[in-house]
Amino acid sequence: MTDPSTVPSSSGDYQLNLTTESARRFREVMRGFLDETGCSMGAVIERSGAVIVSEQRSPGNGVKLPRADSVGALAAGLFASTHMLAKQIGEQEPPEVICHGQDMHMFVAPLSPEFALLAVFPNRVAVGLIRLQARKVAAGIMADLGQIIRNVTVLAPASGSPPSEERENLFLRYN
Amino acid sequence: MALVNHDTKEVQFKIVYCGPAFSGKTTNLQHIHGRIDDDRRGDLLSMATSTDRTVFFDYLPIDAVLIKGYHTKFQLYTVPGQVAYNATRQLVLRGADGLVFVVDSSPEKLEENAQALRTTEENLAQNGVVMDELPFVLQYNKRDVPGAVAVEHLNLLLNQRPTPFPVVEAVASQGYNVFATLNSVAEEVLQRFHASVASGGGPGWGVRDQVGATVG
Numbered sequence: 001m002t003d004p005s006t007v008p009s010s011s012g013d014y015q016l017n018l019t020t021e022s023a024r025r026f027r028e029v030m031r032g033f034l035d036e037t038g039c040s041m042g043a044v045i046e047r048s049g050a051v052i053v054s055e056q057r058s059p060g061n062g063v064k065l066p067r068a069d070s071v072g073a074l075a076a077g078l079f080a081s082t083h084m085l086a087k088q089i090g091e092q093e094p095p096e097v098i099c100h101g102q103d104m105h106m107f108v109a110p111l112s113p114e115f116a117l118l119a120v121f122p123n124r125v126a127v128g129l130i131r132l133q134a135r136k137v138a139a140g141i142m143a144d145l146g147q148i149i150r151n152v153t154v155l156a157p158a159s160g161s162p163p164s165e166e167r168e169n170l171f172l173r174y175n
Numbered sequence: 176m177a178l179v180n181h182d183t184k185e186v187q188f189k190i191v192y193c194g195p196a197f198s199g200k201t202t203n204l205q206h207i208h209g210r211i212d213d214d215r216r217g218d219l220l221s222m223a224t225s226t227d228r229t230v231f232f233d234y235l236p237i238d239a240v241l242i243k244g245y246h247t248k249f250q251l252y253t254v255p256g257q258v259a260y261n262a263t264r265q266l267v268l269r270g271a272d273g274l275v276f277v278v279d280s281s282p283e284k285l286e287e288n289a290q291a292l293r294t295t296e297e298n299l300a301q302n303g304v305v306m307d308e309l310p311f312v313l314q315y316n317k318r319d320v321p322g323a324v325a326v327e328h329l330n331l332l333l334n335q336r337p338t339p340f341p342v343v344e345a346v347a348s349q350g351y352n353v354f355a356t357l358n359s360v361a362e363e364v365l366q367r368f369h370a371s372v373a374s375g376g377g378p379g380w381g382v383r384d385q386v387g388a389t390v391g
Binding site for chain 1: 176177178179180181182183187189217218220222231232234236248250252262263266267269270271368371
């Protein structure tokens with residue numbers, strides 16, 4: 001979909017820092033994507049499963065939309081496993097993965113080595129339109145996506161930690 | 176791979192539970208899922224066989240403490256323990272901020288534990304990550320089995336590292352020390368994150384916006 005070299009590939013320890021400005025721009029692009037396509041959900045996911053941005057619209061007919069983080073994790077897994085399957089038969093990364101359901105369908109396509117676009121759409125939406133608009137999404141956010149990766153070189157806590165009263169018992173109140 | 180969203184004031188971390196087959200990785204997540212309020216967690220998603228063996232991963236998103244105005248969220252994953260699922264294990268380990276290695280304390284599982292730990296280290300290395308540099312907790316699970324291997328023996332076999340990993344003894348099937356394990360790894364993840372932000376010249380938790388603009 002885009003030249004992968006436009007976004008730095010990262011391995012090892014890294015962080016994604018999404019500024020308020022970038023987040024708003026991403027949301028704007030995703031809303032435009034939903035407006036233009038009629039999709040029920042659009043999201044940019046990091047390949048390890050984190051959702052960078054997501055927007056949802058009710059598809060009607062009583063269909064309940066899922067949690068974006070759950071769908072993002074599963075879609076990342078789906079895409080990664082399809083990639084590995086493709087390699088087993090001597091293929092490169094698939095340009096897209098489409099899951100056809102009875103009423104709702106899913107489209108996943110890579111935006112870069114680190115990010116992918118996820119769309120959930122009802123019967124009335126044509127896949128060709130999603131492909132076309134996906135290119136616009138890529139063009140609209142790729143520069144920002146390249147900026148949000150921050151490689152981390154710290155190997156051990158060096159100085160300053162969260163105040164102890166805040167970091168202790170992170171989950172114990174539920175235990 | 177922490178994801179910091181300064182717009183929604185959220186920081187998201189990924190923690191992966193590894194270990195040999197039947198060591199209790201999914202049991203850990205099931206207990207956590209059962210004990211956290213519905214509005215603080217998502218559904219526990221499992222990709223398992225008809226006999227409940229994990230074939231890809233289990234996934235549970237949970238909310239944790241609020242630190243300086245930022246909501247911390249943890250995405251908990253398990254990997255399949257069976258040796259055959261090496262490729263899928265490596266996929267799930269990608270982007271992990273912290274690891275829990277669940278050890279089966281049964282005497283007959285000693286070699287499997289050691290093998291699984293070696294494989295985990297290899298999987299991480301293939302992802303460009305050094306295991307000793309990652310927040311990592313050893314959970315010695317199934318301490319209630321007859322003839323459970325002594326902790327000293329397990330340490331000798333599994334924890335001879337430059338800096339030994341923190342160890343938590345647990346009985347996940349009864350919920351014993353499941354949250355202590357999660358707390359231990361989550362705390363180290365948070366400390367590591369805090370230190371990395373501080374050393375990168377960026378702001379502390381929520382002190383200033385626009386981090387990406389300053390550290391790129």
